[in-house]
Amino acid sequence: MRVPELGKPGLQTPDFRLRRPQASDALAMHRVAEATQALDVNSTYAYLLWATDFADTSIVAEADGDLVGFITGHHPPPRPEALFVWQVAVSPAAQGRGLGSAMLDGLLARVLTERPGQAVTVEATVAPGNAQSRALFGGFARRHGVPLVEDEHFTADLLAADGGHEDEPIFRIGPITEPLN
Template sequence: MTAAQAQFQLDHPGVSDGAAIWRIARDSKVLDLNSSYSYLLWCRDFAATSVVARDERGEVAGFVTGYIRPERPRTLVVWQVAVDEAHRGHGLAGELLDGLTAKVLGAGRPVSTIETTITPDNSASQALFLSYARRHGAGVAREVLFDAGLFPDDGHLPEELYRIGPIGPGSTPV
C-alpha cells in the first residue's frame, strides 16, 4: 500500500464536491479553468467516470474527471487531473488515475483505451500519463489533436492526444 492509498479514500464525486474541484483546478495554475457551473454539472452527470481523493476529514484533496467517448464506448477520456497544493508530491495523481481505472472497469465498463490531451510544455502531465502506461503495461500513441490555431484565445499551445492502451484484464500492450 502506498502512502497516498493509506492517507486518502477514493470516491466518486458528488455535486457538493463541485466547488472544491473548481478551486483545485483554479489553484493548479496549469489547467484550463472551466466555469464553476460546469464542475457542478460534471459531478452530477459524469460522477461514474470521475473520482476524488478525500483526506481524513472528508475534504477533496484531488480529482480526476473523465467520460466515455460516445462514438468509442471502450475509450475513457481523462479530462482533468489535479491535486491540491498541500498534497502534491506523494503520488496521489497516479493513485487517482489507477483508482479511476479500477472503478470504471469494476463497474463493468469494457474500457480498453485511455485518452487525454496534454500541451507540449506540461512535463508533469506527460510524466504522469507515461508512468500510468508503464504501470499498466500499455502502449502510448501520440499525435496533435487540436492545433494551436484552432483556439480562439491567443497563446494556447496545441493539445497533443495521448492514447494509452490496451488496458484492462488480460490486455497486452500494442
C-alpha cells in the same frame, strides 16, 4: 482514513480517501482547479455536471474531509471504449505524493469493474510543456504495461486566437483489460 480505491500497493496515499464525486463537490473542484495555476479553470456549473452526470467516469480525493484532487472523465460517444480524462488536478500541497497516479488507477479500476469484459483505452490531451502531466500518464502506461501512443489532436489555433495556448496532442494508453492488483 479509508483508502477504498487505491490502484497500486505501495503508492504513498495513506492520507487520502478516493470516491465518486457528488453535486456538493463542484465548488471545491473549481477551487482545486484554480489552485493548480496550470489548468484552464472551468465554470462551477461544468464541474457540477461532471460531479453528477459524469460521476461514474470521475473521481475525487479527500484528505481530512477537504477535497484535494479530482479527475473529470467521460466515454466519448464516438469511442465508447475510451475513457477520456479531461482534467486531473491535485492541490499544490498534495502533489508529488502519488495521488494523481492513485486517482487514475482507482478510476480505471472502477470503470473496468463496472464494464466487465470490456477493455478500456485511456485518452488525454497533454500540452508538450506540461512535464508533470506527461510524467503522470507515462508512469500510468508503464505500471499497466501498455503502449502510450501520441497523435496530433487539438491544435493551438483552436484553443486561443492570440496564440496564448499550446497544442494539445492526444495520448492513447491501452487497451487495458485488468486493473492493477
